[in-house]
Amino acid sequence: MENVQNVILVVHLVLALLLIGVVLLQRSEGGGLGMGGGGGGGVMTGRQAANALTKLTWIFAIGFLATSITLTVFSARAGREASVVDTTPAEAPAAPDSTGTSPLISAPPPSTDEPVVPPVTPPAATEAPAEAPAATETPAPEAPASN
Numbered sequence: 001m002e003n004v005q006n007v008i009l010v011v012h013l014v015l016a017l018l019l020i021g022v023v024l025l026q027r028s029e030g031g032g033l034g035m036g037g038g039g040g041g042g043v044m045t046g047r048q049a050a051n052a053l054t055k056l057t058w059i060f061a062i063g064f065l066a067t068s069i070t071l072t073v074f075s076a077r078a079g080r081e082a083s084v085v086d087t088t089p090a091e092a093p094a095a096p097d098s099t100g101t102s103p104l105i106s107a108p109p110p111s112t113d114e115p116v117v118p119p120v121t122p123p124a125a126t127e128a129p130a131e132a133p134a135a136t137e138t139p140a141p142e143a144p145a146s147n
Contacts, residue, residue, distance in 0.1 A: 005074050012067035019060040026053050 001074075005071070008067055008070055008074070012064065012071060015060055015064045015067060019057070019064055022053055022057050022060055026057070
């Protein structure tokens with residue numbers, strides 16, 4: 001089925017290029033851009049060339065529309081068979097690792113009776129507790145004697 005689609009797609013692209021070429025070969029009758037339609041010299045005269053190119057344009061246009069509709073039907077059938085949701089595998093969310101994640105993410109939700117507070121994480125075992133600087137005693141200021 002896919003080989004048929006590829007062949008129709010190639011025919012569609014060739015017809016599009018031929019249609020563009022035939023339309024560009026046709027003589028401009030309206031002179032919309034102020035350009036003339038060229039001389040009548042050559043194998044065909046103006047009226048005969050217009051008839052042949054017009055018929056060729058119609059043939060290419062009908063073929064282009066037929067391949068467009070065919071490709072649309074193939075695409076609709078392929079879309080009906082499988083959905084994008086069905087083709088992508090459902091993955092379970094990854095469990096958070098305990099090394100670098102925030103404790104708020106991995107904390108269980110509180111029950112209705114408990115207040116919402118962030119969980120307390122114990123200090124890492126590899127870190128030594130920081131020593132507090134030695135406090136220097138400063139004498140308290142003396143109150144003035146009252147007389």
